[in-house]
Amino acid sequence: MRFDGDLAEIRFGAGLSPLLPPPASAAEMLERLQGPDEAAERFPVSGFATAAAGAGTFQKLRRQRNRLAGKSGYEAADKAFKDFRRAQNQARIGWHGQRLLRHIHTRDGFRERLVLFWADHFTAQGKTPALRVLAAPYAESVIRPHVSGRFEDLLIAAVTSPLMLHYLDQFRSAGEGSRAAKRAKRLEGLNENLAREVLELHTLGVGGPYSQTDVRQLAELFTGLSISREKGFVFRPGMAEPGAETVLGKTYGGGKPQLQQVLSALRDLARHPATARHIAWKLAVHFVSDTPDAALVDYLADRYQASGGGLMAVYEALLGHNAAWAPELRNVKPPFDFVASACRALAVPAERIDALKPRQLNRLLLAPLTPMGQAWEFSSGPDGWAEEDAAWITPQALAARLRWAMAAPRRLAQGLPDPRDFADAALGGYANERVQFAARAAETQTEGIGLILSSPAFQRR
């Protein structure tokens, strides 16, 4: 395998930059990934605990306001609530700007890509107004610290995260024979949602070797995983279904309900051969092609199995396999990656993004993702964003990309580059003849830049 720095940065990283050199070797990429997280230090995003405390304040202010309905003091309470809500939304927009800045200025682009990949694999969304800002803090605290560790730790972090427990309705699921169900006046019961998605999406995959009985048993085993306002994630033995549960032929628990029983089931699921294949296939599809080489998938699955789900070993295998380096650019960048890599090619300075008011930042860099088909942080379900190229390049979504490419750069970069230079900066050796011709022939600088960003050569990787 011959290492190609430009291709490495385009396919596995954040895209080419006129300011930062591409990696010199696969070893360098892996080394940076294991080194200090410089981008996160330079462009901080709120951690989950802090942001979740904000959600608590949101609920408290809303309760105070509602209590005062029709009484004196309502207006002040209403204003306090609305001011806080606005501040929360502005914070969310700010975190989006920070995440873009990481993509623009990092020398560790593979890490940014992996955070996006795993946050999507473990999609969790805030379903209530108080929680809707939490996706970025979740990616920050739950996903990001584990992307170079072991899959089982990532799985456990995601499945026990308060946002996931809320998103997939786990936090109120009580075993039918549990103390809570017997004591509570209102009907308590089991909810299968998280258990099903753990098997179908997070571990074995939809074709995996499990049955409805396994879903039900895992849902019973999961009872007790819950949330407390003060502590975040808690295990409540009183909600747990008494007795043992059998998942994929293995029996867990039986005595006093304990978190350890849930965690050991998750570890077993993480190490299952079907999980190895599922994760290998997803990584190959995401980074290489919608229809990845079978040998590549086999190789990644083998390395996953051999390392017990050690993600560094799997990444090393991915970067070391010939099939991952086919020179033809294939996968279409999803909208976030498209916008982030365009900003990187334009070398948008941190001061420029910092100077944008939240409204401007939203209008230029967040809201445009929706008509491109990616309502950011709100995919249509727990299966996250589509991988198929055809899902992204529809007439209306392509039109939205072109509209952004023609209009946004002028508002982001101070002084646009000459399109001919920009073609080289953005595409390196992938600036083909068509791109170079368009860069020369465009009537205005704005259109020239817009066209280069619109080219399939830039939109694929």
Place this chain on the structure above:
Amino acid sequence: MQLTRRSLLTRSAVLGCSLAASPLLTPVTFAAAPWDTRLVVIILRGGMDALDVVQPYGDPQYAGLRQSLSGGPAAGAADLDGFYALHPGLAPLLPLWRAGELGFVQAVSTPYRDRRSHFDGQDLLEAGTAGLGQAEGGWLNRLLQQMPGVEARTAFAIGQERMLILEGSAPVSQWAPGAGLLMSPQAERLAGLLMEDDPLFHAALNEALELTRQDMALGGEDGGEGDSAEAGEDMMASMMTAPKGKAHSEVAAYAAQQLRGDSRIAAFSINGWDTHFRQAGALKGALGRLAETILALQSGLGPEIWGKTAVAAVTEFGRTARENGTGGTDHGTGGAMLLAGGAVRGGRVLGRWPGLAEADLYDRRDLMPTADVRGQLAWLLHGLTGAGKSGLETDVFPGLAMGRDPGLLL
């Protein structure tokens, strides 16, 4: 400068001239549409709870299964026929029910069983096959493949959502209202050149430009100011974000606009049916959007075309018969389909009722499906388009036995 529809129109006149000269586009003339009735298929994503929408309050088991979600006329639902009652969220459609332009089929499902995954369930509903991966694309597209005289504009997928139901080798259009693309003639030509050797991008670009031209030609009544190069760029900037407001009503209005012209089929989605938690509030919101959508179609189509229109709203599966511990319901099996339009024989709840006693449930938990929803859809297609039964049973819905005509249409 304030930008209005008018300044867009002025601009589009220029754009129109350049398009005529553009080598990218072959001039398109539309032949007379191959049939005259209209079909709207709405995919209700998330799994609509049949038992809460068309409430079988006459079933002796119903009240015991639905304790906090109790329905029926006593809880404010409109009685339909002495056995079923309609969820109050659909009350705006009661005039249609009384006019015989709204009906339901209860206890139907796709052949999908047991895994109860939204994603596979929706894929199967849209694929129209007995199992996953048994045919390419979606059943509406395979219908188009059988019909003579089909143009890209005959069928429209509308909105930002992927619509597998219309994917396949027959040409279809896909657009979201307000998603236009405005470029200088030179930029348009260069974009075409850049994408020429990438079929996915090239096809999408050509269709975007063509649809923009049509969108401009269709709309625009308000007056406004003039035009400049700057205005075009600002317009692109203002269109970077998604259109605000009630997206579902806009989609319905756009569908009606296309169906008043040469289009015969429109398909789009309404999301928000996955009511695991506090269903009472969530379902009301989703049903409100569905009702507004149907009323927007009715008013947008006008009486004449509404008279030959059938709207079918279908979902990937129903939900558990018994409510769960969190005021909601979990993924189930048997569901309900909604029919509306002047072409349907409404005012009735069809479908064989399986009962709700535990032994009558599917897997002792879900409403038992008593008919294949594909059979209902096949009869609908047969009645609306004249598509032959053998083609429907072998190609559109491979392996389906259509059975007896359920008489969904007038």
